[in-house]
Amino acid sequence: MLTESGSGPEQPSGPSHEGGRDDGRDGPRPGDGSGDAEQEYVPRRLPPGWKGRTIIALLIGVPLVYLCISFLQSRDAGRDKAEKANATNLTDGWPTKVQRRIYEVPMPEKAGTVRHYETNSWKSSTLWVEFNTSPMKLPIFLKDAGTSEADLKKGYVPITKAQADKVGWDLNDGRTWWGTRIDRPGSGPDVEIAVSYDRFNHPAVRVVSTIDF
Structure with a gap:
């Protein structure tokens, strides 16, 4: 159909309803807050580097070293006492x-x-x-x-x-x-x-x- 101005056929004015999707399907858009709740974001834990491993090793190893030293000192002290007692016997x-x-x-x-x-x-x-x-x-x-x-x-x-x-x-x-x-x-x-x-x-x-x- 020709317009009054005679400029050609009339162009469609767009979708028949506002806010509709271009593909004609209604539904929530990504990020619009509708639909299922978004899954909680959990950051990826990276394996500890050499510094972390060193700190962990020190935290575990140092007390063990002190325990070993204390044990050896106690054992040597007991041994010395026993040797002195055996050396006297009286x-x-x-x-x-x-x-x-x-x-x-x-x-x-x-x-x-x-x-x-x-x-x-x-x-x-x-x-x-x-x-x-x-x-x-x-x-x-x-x-x-x-x-x-x-x-x-x-x-x-x-x-x-x-x-x-x-x-x-x-x-x-x-x-x-x-x-x-x-x-x-x-x-x-x-x-x-x-x-x-x-x-x-x-x-x-x-x-x-x-x-x-």
């Missing part, structure tokens, strides 16, 4: 009456700093005794043991290094020792005695009595 106090009788080690009255130790095996038994006494009590002890001060020899230490080491004795400590050995026949004990007069009012006595089977 027990504070007098040997029993039975021990003194069997090993023929008479103890002087009022002896001080008395310590002793005993070992037993299928080959032999040994008693170690140390004590301090007085100049008057020493001759009595030696006589009861079967010897005398006259038998003591200056610089002679009858107690062997192995015997001394067993109980932590140091008989090369700078003191002058006087010694004697009592050899008894048969099954009687052999007794080694060492005396130091460095503290004249309190002579130090070391005794090792051994019974061989």
Whole structure:
């Protein structure tokens, strides 16, 4: 149909309803807030880099290192204490009456700093005794043991290094020792005695009595 102006056929004025889609289909447009709720956005977690891995390793590793060090120190300290105890072995106090009788080690009255130790095996038994006494009590002890001060020899230490080491004795400590050995026949004990007069009012006595089977 021609227009009044005669300019040609009339052009369609567009869709018959406003707001409609060009393709003729109604529906929500993307991002217009209609329809299902948009899915929550979760950022992608990237694997930690070398810095993160280093920090994690330090947080885990450092406490473990300290724990290991503490354990080793505690173990070494306990071992040192055990070694020191084993190196001494001596027990504070007098040997029993039975021990003194069997090993023929008479103890002087009022002896001080008395310590002793005993070992037993299928080959032999040994008693170690140390004590301090007085100049008057020493001759009595030696006589009861079967010897005398006259038998003591200056610089002679009858107690062997192995015997001394067993109980932590140091008989090369700078003191002058006087010694004697009592050899008894048969099954009687052999007794080694060492005396130091460095503290004249309190002579130090070391005794090792051994019974061989």
